[in-house]
Amino acid sequence: MTDQSHTSADSPTSVRELLLDRLDGSDLTAEARSLLRELLPDERVRSREGRAGPVRLRSITAAGWRGIGPRTTLELPPGPGLVVVAGPNGSGKSSFAEAAETAITGLNSRWEGRRAGDWQKGWRNLHSPDVTPEVGVELTVGEHGEAVTVRRSWFGTKVGEARTGVEGADGSERSLDEVVDAEALELARPFLPYSELGSMINGTLGGLHDAFFKLLGLELLAEFDGRVKDAVGECEQTVKRADTLTVQLRDTLAALDDPRAREAAQALSGTRPDLDRVRALLCSRAPAAEAELARLRQRASLAGPDLTEVGGAVARLRKAAEGAEEARYGSAEEARRLARLLETAIEHQRRSGSTDCPVCGTENRLDRAWAEQARAEAERLQAEAADAQAARQDVAVAVRAVHDLVQPVPVWLRGETSPLAAVWQEWAQCRDVTHPRELADRVERAAATLDNACRQVREEASLRLAEHDGAWQPVAARLTE
Structure with a gap:
């Protein structure tokens, strides 16, 4: 319980807000704080009550179930606090706890991880074969303590052949989701036999740690810790890969007769590589040269008409x-x-x-x-x-x-007086021809001519690109990586 007299209006109200507050006041770099904010999960809002308000257990009823034969009801005081049901071995304490959980959830967590055969055979009371199996709980719901009964009855011989019904005090049917919050039940199971209480305390430290984290609503810390570890692992892999590339590049740069290679080798020497110097070296090309390279790349990737597609269309036209x-x-x-x-x-x-x-x-x-x-x-x-x-x-x-299929002259080629522009213009003018046979002949000739012209331009541009940087270009690509 928090002492309200020691809290202020500006105090963090959730684990996430507390972490953000601590993060803002840390001495981490701005980049590290920004990364951690991105990794911080969103707060999961959990209800601590039922859908309709506080839910309290008033009684548990079982018949033909586990250690209980004839229909028996265990009355409980419907109020806040911990209720302990004590009795000698075999008196039905665990059976009532399992009956309450099965009635509300349809599950019996006590038998999770055990042999399915034992549970399949032992869920019914063998001493009362004539009693129809049934479990149920009576709850008080909301501030006014409305009585609601949840009952699970079996219509077959298997544990899964059952149906659950929810009934209000006036006999009306209700939905279980309206009464009980399934997430709250999963967070803090209210039905624990003595053996399970002992196993929670005497189990592994890891299991106990996870149980308390979940009980206290601190899963966000565990998820945040996992995300940070994953991010650290990725960063370490990136640094390791960069170090490996640096070692490999030093030998390559030393053997390359190029002033840029020598400067890059100097920048990568020493215990701490000067990456800013490397970046400046990679970006040091003059604007005019960069524009010429862009023009060459454009021509090296030039695509003309698809002769196969054109041939098929012309054949259909003829x-x-x-x-x-x-x-x-x-x-x-x-x-x-x-x-x-x-x-x-x-x-x-x-x-x-x-x-x-x-x-x-x-x-x-x-x-x-x-x-x-x-x-x-x-x-x-x-x-x-x-x-x-x-x-x-x-x-x-x-x-x-x-x-x-006839495409207009590309925007970057318009206005030029080059042979390629002239050939492309003849190709584009085919759209003005409407006579079928004339159109077929002109498109066929123009497509072949334009395809040949585009191929020559691509080859010339690729050759000039290769000559522009020579052996430096592959090294520059590795430096950029």
Whole structure:
């Protein structure tokens, strides 16, 4: 219990706040304090009461359970403090404790780690086989001491074949989560037989330490300690790797005939390498030279058109153009007009019933044979028109697909008068071509020309990059690492 008279409004109210307060007042470097703040876990908020307020145990009831045969109830004073249930061996003390825990949690922690067979066989009272197994507790919940009963009953022969019910004083069903905080039960189990009390005290020091840490809510310290150890281990590995690289680089730099290598070797000599001097050496390249290197790197990674993709798109375009020609590309509208004319004549003959031609006046021309022939011709013309329209649509799709592959001149290349810029401009102008066969031919030629130009530019830029730094560049990369 903290003496409130000795606390101030500014005093830390949690373990995390206390650590942050101590950290701010330490003599650590700013970098170390910042790292520790990042490693410090967030405070876990725990409830010390039930969901509906304080929860107190009023009675425990068991039947056909462990050492208890007929239904028996153990009355308890529902108030704060420690309740000790004493009695001779075999009187059922542990059975009542296990009954209370099983009723509320569905588990029996006392049997964790033991042989499952013993528990499977010994959970029922063997001397009362006719008694239906049942365990339950009566609780008082909240400030007004509302009575709530939690009961677990078995409907099968196995320990897991059971159901739990929660009932209020008025007989209404309640949810166990509304009454009992599972996290609080896990933090401080209130049902401990005598043997378990002894094992907590007489167990290993590590187990006792962990139990008290958990009981006192100090897991944050343990988690923080683990995080700091992991961070220290990572830092040590980084330092070790850097030391190894430094030793290797000293020999390499000594054998390199370059003023930058000699300066780097001097910076890495001695018991404490001058890393700031090394960084300055790596960044000492003139802005103009850096700009030229950036330009060369850009050209060394230049990518032109994908010839495989272009070839596939061009082949599909040529196939669509050929199909359009076979479908009589320009006859779709004419076929539709003729089909409509025939359909109109057929409809006229059907409505009027006359077989005379209304156009030329020929008698008995529009007979049944004529109507059947005209209807077949109209259907043929409609199919021809549909084929021509589909072919036209295929060509439009293929043209659009080829246009999508043609990329504009890169921004950094615009305005140049180099051969590469000219070739790329010819490639970009292919988007203005709409005739299928002309587009296919121009795209095929332009793609091959541009691919060859990009390859030459890449090779030249890569060669100049290699010549720029020679043997120094690989060493500089290792120095940067």
